Amino acid sequence: MCGIVGYIGKGQAYPVLINGLNRLEYRGYDSAGVAMIPEKGTLNIYKAAGKVKQLEDSVKNCNIEGHVGIAHTRWATHGAPNKENAHPHCSMSGRLALVHNGIIENYGVLKDKLTEKGYVFSSTTDTEVLVQLIDYIYGAGDMSLVAAVQLALKEVIGAYAIAVIDRDNPDMIVAARKSSPLVIGMAEDGLYLASDATPIVEYTNKVIYLDDEEVACLNMDGTYRIVDLDNADCCHEAQTVAVNIGQLQKGGFPHFMIKEIFDQPECLADCMRGRVLKDMNKIVVSAVIENRDVLLNARRFIIVACGTSWHAGLIGKQLIEDFCRIPVEVEYASEFRYRNPVINEGDVVMAVSQSGETADTLAAIEMAKEKGAFIYGVCNVVGSSIARAADAGSYIHVGPEIGVASTKAFTGQVTVLTMIAMALAKEMGRADDGFMAKVIDELLSLPEKIKEVLAFDEYIKDIARIFTYVHNFIYLGRGYAFPVALEGALKLKEISYIHAEGYPAAEMKHGPIALIDSNMPVVVIATKTHLYDKVVSNVQEIKSRGGRILAVVTKGDTVIKNMADFCIEIPETMECMEPVVASIPLQLLAYHVAANKGLDVDRPRNLAKSVTVE
Numbered sequence: 001m002c003g004i005v006g007y008i009g010k011g012q013a014y015p016v017l018i019n020g021l022n023r024l025e026y027r028g029y030d031s032a033g034v035a036m037i038p039e040k041g042t043l044n045i046y047k048a049a050g051k052v053k054q055l056e057d058s059v060k061n062c063n064i065e066g067h068v069g070i071a072h073t074r075w076a077t078h079g080a081p082n083k084e085n086a087h088p089h090c091s092m093s094g095r096l097a098l099v100h101n102g103i104i105e106n107y108g109v110l111k112d113k114l115t116e117k118g119y120v121f122s123s124t125t126d127t128e129v130l131v132q133l134i135d136y137i138y139g140a141g142d143m144s145l146v147a148a149v150q151l152a153l154k155e156v157i158g159a160y161a162i163a164v165i166d167r168d169n170p171d172m173i174v175a176a177r178k179s180s181p182l183v184i185g186m187a188e189d190g191l192y193l194a195s196d197a198t199p200i201v202e203y204t205n206k207v208i209y210l211d212d213e214e215v216a217c218l219n220m221d222g223t224y225r226i227v228d229l230d231n232a233d234c235c236h237e238a239q240t241v242a243v244n245i246g247q248l249q250k251g252g253f254p255h256f257m258i259k260e261i262f263d264q265p266e267c268l269a270d271c272m273r274g275r276v277l278k279d280m281n282k283i284v285v286s287a288v289i290e291n292r293d294v295l296l297n298a299r300r301f302i303i304v305a306c307g308t309s310w311h312a313g314l315i316g317k318q319l320i321e322d323f324c325r326i327p328v329e330v331e332y333a334s335e336f337r338y339r340n341p342v343i344n345e346g347d348v349v350m351a352v353s354q355s356g357e358t359a360d361t362l363a364a365i366e367m368a369k370e371k372g373a374f375i376y377g378v379c380n381v382v383g384s385s386i387a388r389a390a391d392a393g394s395y396i397h398v399g400p401e402i403g404v405a406s407t408k409a410f411t412g413q414v415t416v417l418t419m420i421a422m423a424l425a426k427e428m429g430r431a432d433d434g435f436m437a438k439v440i441d442e443l444l445s446l447p448e449k450i451k452e453v454l455a456f457d458e459y460i461k462d463i464a465r466i467f468t469y470v471h472n473f474i475y476l477g478r479g480y481a482f483p484v485a486l487e488g489a490l491k492l493k494e495i496s497y498i499h500a501e502g503y504p505a506a507e508m509k510h511g512p513i514a515l516i517d518s519n520m521p522v523v524v525i526a527t528k529t530h531l532y533d534k535v536v537s538n539v540q541e542i543k544s545r546g547g548r549i550l551a552v553v554t555k556g557d558t559v560i561k562n563m564a565d566f567c568i569e570i571p572e573t574m575e576c577m578e579p580v581v582a583s584i585p586l587q588l589l590a591y592h593v594a595a596n597k598g599l600d601v602d603r604p605r606n607l608a609k610s611v612t613v614e
Ligand code: G6P
Pocket: 306, 307, 308, 309, 310, 352, 353, 354, 355, 356, 357, 358, 361, 404, 405, 406, 607, 608, 609, 610, 611
């Protein structure tokens, strides 16, 4: 949550900052701001409530010169999302400007201390306390800005990624991180700083990911130094990031979300490339091979995740239990981390996270690690905090996901979990050649099957028109389709603001059935699985109470087709792979409902893509 950008070098900072904020807007978008130093002694700070566009409009007649600058797009934690609380925050002396992603938990104590010393605050944020604290320490003695930042951060409890500039010393940016991500990019024309690599990749592919409690000083001459809070040097090898700019653009689609939905055939092919080897009848997941003994000896797996990734985890549980007969628990990371859970040495805790930065998931694995668990990460963002904290892991490799509502990352996570389960089953001697060949064929046919479903886009758009202005939806599924129902409901509510509940179809009669009437659309995943007949009965129960049924069925179905008001046919696949194919129409439905309502699909209200606060 919240995106930070910084630039220092030969070029102008403002275009880099604005471009970067646009790339990072998925992290938060309730206000934005920039700070530049055009010359020593002058600090220009511009802020606006709302999206980055509002900021751009508001600076049209302002001085945006400067070779050094920092910028921020906010997802409010402390203080309302207005202009006063927007970052950058300036110290009372007017000398320092600071942007921050994270939460200063002891800001109240620090604020009281600073107020006693005469500091006056103009916002209600925790961030302003931090910039005043640095300013106070900086002004109190003969020390560098780096030293003042180090001392200030020692007093801070909480999470931070920060960047600070000094009006009277425009040749540097000081940055630091703890629990919130920060990446430095090194290019010919200067040094870049951002919450993730997406604002940086168009300038350079050489990056360094800061570690916790490290402070970086980026200089105008292109040199930099990274130290810890006690000023000891920290060594980092520059890493190469491989993100292609096309992946960061909409490519002719009106929104990133619909582009990402349509990207799925290609993304899943990328995700399986080099792993699903038909010629050799093998699924190669390197982390499974490298950690074979630990994984095979695990008494149980615990999957920790949040949001959509938690839904993928529910599918992962069924896959691992089905294929490997290893017990799997799936936990909301936010509950798990505070619940004193029983974790034994030899347990495998698997963190599923698109961003690899979700604060609760990160904290959950850190806690599990302390208790002796082996941590396996399933992330999309390469080099992310969870990926780096894990003992082993598999990237999903679906490319950057920009739309706040997760689509391709979800199907990518499920695909990776399928490959992990199958690779493990093979190592355990639980997958014979015939079964392996079947799974491989089905996996490799997923991209084509998704394309078949995408061809129903216009039809789904028509259905979406009919349902655009209803107030409630129910989604039902059983077995592997139950998490799909949860995910379908989540997609709809997060982008269209329509209340939607996902339920196991048979549980409906224990409560939700009371809601069914002719105003209630019910989406049922009713594909040809071993539970098909049971689901037919559930559909009958809805029908006889007047509910409007939108069914996702297997191609060629006739029974449900006669009962449902609308049917979307999906190609047949193995039951365990249906979540991938059956999710597509639900993604399209949610998208078209929200788009019909004219909503900001990629940036739904109150949400952020990367939730780096707990
Ligand atoms: C936010 C996003 C969701 C995502 C969840 C977990 O709520 O809006 O799309 O599923 O965080 O994020 P992660 O990056 O850990 O998968």
